[in-house]
Amino acid sequence: MSQSCSNLGDLEKLSVSSVASDRYRTARITRVATELRIVLDIPKAGGAKHLSTGKHALFIGKPPMRSPETLEKWEDMAQAFFSAGYRVILDYTDHHLGLPEDTLEHFFYSRVWPFVSMFTVPSRAMRRVLVSLGVSTDKIKVIPDPFEFQIRRPIHRQVSPPVGLWFGHPNNAHYLWSWLGSEGPRENVKKLVLVTSAEYLRSMNFTPAKWNMVEQLGNIQIFPVAWSFDVIPKIVRGVDYGLVLSGPSDPTKVGISSNRLVTSLCLGLPTIASLVDSYADFESFFVDANNALQVRDFFENFDDQFERPARFQEIHADEFSLHSIDAHWRSLLNETLPSP
Numbered sequence: 001m002s003q004s005c006s007n008l009g010d011l012e013k014l015s016v017s018s019v020a021s022d023r024y025r026t027a028r029i030t031r032v033a034t035e036l037r038i039v040l041d042i043p044k045a046g047g048a049k050h051l052s053t054g055k056h057a058l059f060i061g062k063p064p065m066r067s068p069e070t071l072e073k074w075e076d077m078a079q080a081f082f083s084a085g086y087r088v089i090l091d092y093t094d095h096h097l098g099l100p101e102d103t104l105e106h107f108f109y110s111r112v113w114p115f116v117s118m119f120t121v122p123s124r125a126m127r128r129v130l131v132s133l134g135v136s137t138d139k140i141k142v143i144p145d146p147f148e149f150q151i152r153r154p155i156h157r158q159v160s161p162p163v164g165l166w167f168g169h170p171n172n173a174h175y176l177w178s179w180l181g182s183e184g185p186r187e188n189v190k191k192l193v194l195v196t197s198a199e200y201l202r203s204m205n206f207t208p209a210k211w212n213m214v215e216q217l218g219n220i221q222i223f224p225v226a227w228s229f230d231v232i233p234k235i236v237r238g239v240d241y242g243l244v245l246s247g248p249s250d251p252t253k254v255g256i257s258s259n260r261l262v263t264s265l266c267l268g269l270p271t272i273a274s275l276v277d278s279y280a281d282f283e284s285f286f287v288d289a290n291n292a293l294q295v296r297d298f299f300e301n302f303d304d305q306f307e308r309p310a311r312f313q314e315i316h317a318d319e320f321s322l323h324s325i326d327a328h329w330r331s332l333l334n335e336t337l338p339s340p
Contacts, residue, residue, distance in 0.1 A: 011034065020169070020259070038057070040059055041058050041077070057081070057336075058081040058088045078116075089332075090116040093257060095255055099251075117139070122143065122258070124142055144259070151317055154270070154309045161191060165192070167194075170200035172245070183292075188298075191221045195225045195232065242271040244261045245274050264286075265285055265308075266312075274289045285311060
């Protein structure tokens with residue numbers, strides 16, 4: 001049984017989606033299922049369409065939380081597959097059950113939870129979260145997000161001041177502004193390339209000519225760039241280090257993907273990052289953003305910082321290659337789904 005051409009078209013859209021979970025996870029398992037000729041139903045944003053016909057398994061990725069009607073359709077699909085004896089795979093990439101019970105996220109995940117045959121998570125830290133919730137370890141498979149670009153060896157451009165790079169979802173931008181407003185970063189960060197959604201940049205009234213958005217940031221020159229799938233490999237040629245900032249004490253950041261950290265290091269960038277739990281395994285490869293002494297040493301001895309990303313690439317880069325990540329998805333499907 002094979003996928004139709006229209007479904008392959010949907011796959012290509014997923015592969016270049018602005019939604020990271022679409023690219024890193026839904027597109028990867030869909031591609032592998034296509035190769036294995038396994039029929040995999042994946043609800044789309046409308047809730048009524050599927051990426052393939054027939055029923056062998058249902059894969060539930062991150063749903064659009066702004067549509068209660070869509071969430072209800074997704075829940076109905078999960079119940080229907082479960083009742084018919086088919087496997088339901090839930091990709092749990094954010095700890096939504098850690099949110100208040102009256103949130104839409106908590107409500108949806110608590111409703112579909114009983115129908116799940118297998119959980120996929122992006123980190124060992126998230127696996128620990130699920131185990132603490134009573135999920136058996138044999139129902140959890142850790143599948144990291146892949147590094148989606150070509151490995152770039154560290155290059156010291158010998159420029160002063162060095163240029164930083166922050167990229168990510170607008171929801172994480174407040175961690176950047178908070179960190180930049182603290183004393184150490186304010187003294188050392190002079191130029192910063194900011195890559196995020198065009199909508200966010202417009203909402204903040206960012207233009208290339210307007211860089212001093214917030215007076216308390218001081219004299220930091222900010223270069224805003226609207227995100228697109230191919231912009232990061234172009235931008236990285238003109239930057240020198242990466243900023244990967246988050247909230248170690250934020251319950252919504254428990255178990256998150258390590259992808260932004262991995263991306264920064266695989267791009268060859270010395271990196272300052274927040275020490276969230278899912279980054280702990282890679283602590284020796286970056287500077288802790290909340291350690292003022294480490295941050296000061298990072299800038300004062302910048303010439304010495306390029307060994308960390310080089311070591312990370314040597315030891316870990318292959319773990320996050322598309323080939324390695326697809327092997328995880330292939331193993332999941334082969335082990336948990338019946339032959340078509």
